[in-house]
Amino acid sequence: MLRFIGRRLLIAIPTLFLVITVAFFMMRAAPGSPFDGDRKLSPEIEANVMAKYGMDRPLHEQYGAYLAGVVQGDLGPSLKYKDKTVLQILQENYRVSLTLGLSSIILATIIGVSLGVLAALRQNQTTDYVVMTIAILGVCIPTFVTAPVLVLVIASKLGWLPSAGWNGGALPNLILPIVVLTLPQVAIISRLTRAGMVEVLRSNYIRTARAKGLPENRIVRRHALRAAILPLVSYLGPAAAGLITGSLVVEKIFNLPGLGKFFVISALQRDYTVVMGMVIFYAALILILNLIADLLHAVLDPRVRLS
Amino acid sequence: MTGTILTPGSRIGAETMEKAARGRSLWDDARRRLLRNKAAVGGMIVLGLLVLAAIIGPYFTPYDYDQINKDHVWAPPLTNGHLLGADSLGRDLLARLLTGLRVSLAIGLVATTVSLIIGVAWGAIAGYLGGRIDEVMMRVVDVLYSLPFIFFVILLMVTFGSNIILIFVAIGAVEWLTMSRIVRGQTLSLKHKEFVEAARAAGLGDAGIIAKHIIPNLLGPVVVYVTLTIPAVILAESFLSFLGLGVQPPMASLGTLIANGAQDMELAWWLLVFPSVTMVVTLMSFNFIGDGLRDAIDPKDR
Numbered sequence: 318m319l320r321f322i323g324r325r326l327l328i329a330i331p332t333l334f335l336v337i338t339v340a341f342f343m344m345r346a347a348p349g350s351p352f353d354g355d356r357k358l359s360p361e362i363e364a365n366v367m368a369k370y371g372m373d374r375p376l377h378e379q380y381g382a383y384l385a386g387v388v389q390g391d392l393g394p395s396l397k398y399k400d401k402t403v404l405q406i407l408q409e410n411y412r413v414s415l416t417l418g419l420s421s422i423i424l425a426t427i428i429g430v431s432l433g434v435l436a437a438l439r440q441n442q443t444t445d446y447v448v449m450t451i452a453i454l455g456v457c458i459p460t461f462v463t464a465p466v467l468v469l470v471i472a473s474k475l476g477w478l479p480s481a482g483w484n485g486g487a488l489p490n491l492i493l494p495i496v497v498l499t500l501p502q503v504a505i506i507s508r509l510t511r512a513g514m515v516e517v518l519r520s521n522y523i524r525t526a527r528a529k530g531l532p533e534n535r536i537v538r539r540h541a542l543r544a545a546i547l548p549l550v551s552y553l554g555p556a557a558a559g560l561i562t563g564s565l566v567v568e569k570i571f572n573l574p575g576l577g578k579f580f581v582i583s584a585l586q587r588d589y590t591v592v593m594g595m596v597i598f599y600a601a602l603i604l605i606l607n608l609i610a611d612l613l614h615a616v617l618d619p620r621v622r623l624s
Numbered sequence: 625m626t627g628t629i630l631t632p633g634s635r636i637g638a639e640t641m642e643k644a645a646r647g648r649s650l651w652d653d654a655r656r657r658l659l660r661n662k663a664a665v666g667g668m669i670v671l672g673l674l675v676l677a678a679i680i681g682p683y684f685t686p687y688d689y690d691q692i693n694k695d696h697v698w699a700p701p702l703t704n705g706h707l708l709g710a711d712s713l714g715r716d717l718l719a720r721l722l723t724g725l726r727v728s729l730a731i732g733l734v735a736t737t738v739s740l741i742i743g744v745a746w747g748a749i750a751g752y753l754g755g756r757i758d759e760v761m762m763r764v765v766d767v768l769y770s771l772p773f774i775f776f777v778i779l780l781m782v783t784f785g786s787n788i789i790l791i792f793v794a795i796g797a798v799e800w801l802t803m804s805r806i807v808r809g810q811t812l813s814l815k816h817k818e819f820v821e822a823a824r825a826a827g828l829g830d831a832g833i834i835a836k837h838i839i840p841n842l843l844g845p846v847v848v849y850v851t852l853t854i855p856a857v858i859l860a861e862s863f864l865s866f867l868g869l870g871v872q873p874p875m876a877s878l879g880t881l882i883a884n885g886a887q888d889m890e891l892a893w894w895l896l897v898f899p900s901v902t903m904v905v906t907l908m909s910f911n912f913i914g915d916g917l918r919d920a921i922d923p924k925d926r
Contacts, residue, residue, distance in 0.1 A: 331767070332767045335767060340779060344783070347779075347784075453908065453911060456907075456911060457855075457904050457907040457908040458904050458907075459862065459863075459903065461863070461866045461879070462903060464886075466900065468889075469889050469896070565774065565863070565867060566863060569867065580778070581778060581868075584779060592779070595775070
């Protein structure tokens, strides 16, 4: 187990290295610089500023210096927000994205698995059709449609919930963004669970369990579910990526101070170091989630050996 | 067949024999199953209408998609000849919607084709050659998989400016990964089949075997995945457009229309509702067709 984790972390290093390299050179290839403000700096001042951030050196030296910094856990200073390091900016803003992401994935898993199991147990009955219709709708209605529509109806017309803002993470402000992020995930998760469950319920060991006379709900919970949610566990990694995409839109619509919104703005402003920091943060997050998914997979399925 | 006596030389006998010999191919079976699936058939009809509307519709609207009419600002539906209303510049929503649909469908098609070509070539070569090469090629896919791709697409847009060709390429380049995995898996199981060995025995080279025998036999799962990739691509483009990084004004795509509609929804609900409905209907028809095709081609789950 520990060896497996160690090896996976070792494999993660070249991946992160690649991420950093591609992002670094792509960002630098972009026209413009972080110091193109509304006011044109005089050439001397600009040269001074460039020298201060080491940007007067050849690109490969800058790249080397940046890599050396990252290895030591130093992501550098922000080029746009004076007196702030990238780490500080990440620390100030990750809470919003993390709160939204985690709550919606947990909610989506609970609701999605329950709906999926229900549909599978009542296969080809009304419940099944209702759940599958919800699932199809959830997949086909994108977040950038649900979000404005919900804001229009629930916030503007009915006035039940605030339409935007973070407000220190107050619950009413969180409800709409979380609902918007959760719906598509519920759809996918319930479909995966249903498919897995339908297959497992036909298998021999479930028939054996029935023959032994185990009560139905014990069969479902102890025997079937465990195998049926395997495909779901593999979905965890991509789900994280999906949440990131979703949260970019949700943060924009609900005007939340999260990382996604920050990323787009920083990229447009050529704040190189902040963009790099966020790319690294998210890449690491996805790698960790994939690792957790693989570990869970092994715990749930004794046939999978960690090697 | 019952009751027909097959006498040698009789015409009925010959026809029946020929029919029996031809049998029902896998594709005949698949088509029959597909046409029995009401959702899939409905999806095909709706999609056909949408494609038709996107291709010829813009020629029949009373206004052009970028024509500004100062007197028609915020015109509600069914006024001043605006069937679906007009936007903040008095531009006709119907014309913009049809153009936007055209752009979105085109992006879906082109980007999917890009991903199809890269993915099939990559997967087929890796699966067929196997060994070291396979290992390296698939490790590349694994690494790319774990990148936060939306970030790279955003960076790409920021770096090179958002032009439409780049959007095609960027999204296509992201979507080929799953395709290559599917294709590799299929290739692995195909390459030990007798007909491949027969081809090799007959002296056909690797390239010939991949092109003539492996790729045609991959068609089933690839077709299914393509129908599911097109809506994913349309969605990805819309995400970019929604963030202001996709199609640039006055050009429209479904994503930009929804983004603009969301800004003005308090004043003009029609700007949000009609593009959203079009988007959802388009995505749904693709998904229904994709699911139907999967059930038809790969009837394991029935």
